[in-house]
Amino acid sequence: MKTTRRTLIAALGALLLKPLAAFAAWNEQAFGAKTAADALKTLGASSPAASKDIMIEAPQIAENGAVVPIEVSSSIPGTSSIAVLIEKNPFPLAGRFEFRDGALPYVKLNVKMGETSDVRVIATAGGKHFAASREIKVTIGGCGG
Amino acid sequence: MAVGPMKMRATIAGGNTDVRVLMTHPMTTAQSGQPLHFIQNVVVKQNGKTVLEAEISQAVSRNPVFTFRLKGGAKGDKIEVSWVDNKGDSNKIESAVA
Numbered sequence: 247m248k249t250t251r252r253t254l255i256a257a258l259g260a261l262l263l264k265p266l267a268a269f270a271a272w273n274e275q276a277f278g279a280k281t282a283a284d285a286l287k288t289l290g291a292s293s294p295a296a297s298k299d300i301m302i303e304a305p306q307i308a309e310n311g312a313v314v315p316i317e318v319s320s321s322i323p324g325t326s327s328i329a330v331l332i333e334k335n336p337f338p339l340a341g342r343f344e345f346r347d348g349a350l351p352y353v354k355l356n357v358k359m360g361e362t363s364d365v366r367v368i369a370t371a372g373g374k375h376f377a378a379s380r381e382i383k384v385t386i387g388g389c390g391g
Numbered sequence: 392m393a394v395g396p397m398k399m400r401a402t403i404a405g406g407n408t409d410v411r412v413l414m415t416h417p418m419t420t421a422q423s424g425q426p427l428h429f430i431q432n433v434v435v436k437q438n439g440k441t442v443l444e445a446e447i448s449q450a451v452s453r454n455p456v457f458t459f460r461l462k463g464g465a466k467g468d469k470i471e472v473s474w475v476d477n478k479g480d481s482n483k484i485e486s487a488v489a
Contacts, residue, residue, distance in 0.1 A: 271432070271446070272431040272432060272446050272477075273446055277446070277448045312452060312453070313452045313453075314452075317458075319460075332450060335450055336420075336421075336422065337448055337449070337450065339448055339450075340447065340448050340450035340451060341445055341446065341447040341448060341450075341451060342445065342446045342447075343443065343444075343445045344443065344444045344445070345442070345443055346440075346441060346442045346443060346444070347442070348437055348440065348442035348461055348462055349435065349442040349443040349459065349460070349461050349462065350407060350460040350461065350462055352458075352459070352460040353445075353457065353458070353459060354457065354458035355447075355451060355452075355455065355456070355457050355458075356451065356452035356455065356456055357450050357451055357452060358420070358449075358450050358451070358452055359450075360422075388452075
């Protein structure tokens with residue numbers, strides 16, 4: 247492609263605009279928390295009520311901690327968000343999913359686990375927090391990846 | 392390993408729309424000895440309307456694969472998934488529900 251003044255200006259513009267994308271909301275405090283309790287406190291969900299309406303599908307034993315498939319869903323009416331925490335990871339909060347009108351409270355993802363740990367799932371519905379957890383045994387840790 | 396293309400498949404299953412998306416991304420942790428580089432935000436849109444917003448950490452595996460489920464939906468719906476990482480890199484993919 248011939249380099250014209252216009253393409254140069256476009257390239258410069260792209261460079262200038264790029265950092266703006268980094269301002270998308272990301273809860274540094276919650277993701278930087280070193281314990282699940284601290285992460286939950288930051289999310290305003292310190293004492294969630296245990297619930298049997300949160301489903302966690304995951305292997306009992308994960309051979310490779312670098313890729314542990316976890317499938318979560320909530321059948322609590324009005325579930326608006328789901329947070330996934332891996333208790334023994336250096337930074338327990340792995341993700342937080344906000345479901346708007348049009349999305350079902352369901353997500354399947356792959357996570358890294360440093361060692362055998364409880365995985366806690368917090369569902370928020372109508373301003374109340376609910377929790378379920380499940381232990382996943384890890385044969386080879388995957389935090390070096 | 393660098394940031395790269397995305398792949399997505401959206402299908403109707405059990406009356407809902409299942410969106411399966413793959414993002415090519417190193418997702419490096421602070422423990423790996425490499426620079427911390429991971430996706431922080433993911434947004435899913437259905438026919439231009441935001442239906443799901445996620446914040447994720449470096450604990451998500453390399454080359455993240457997510458499945459999301461949208462209420463109802465029909466063949467031909469436009470699904471868009473985009474991400475932004477901690478260095479300000481971003482990517483997106485759009486496809487129609489098959």
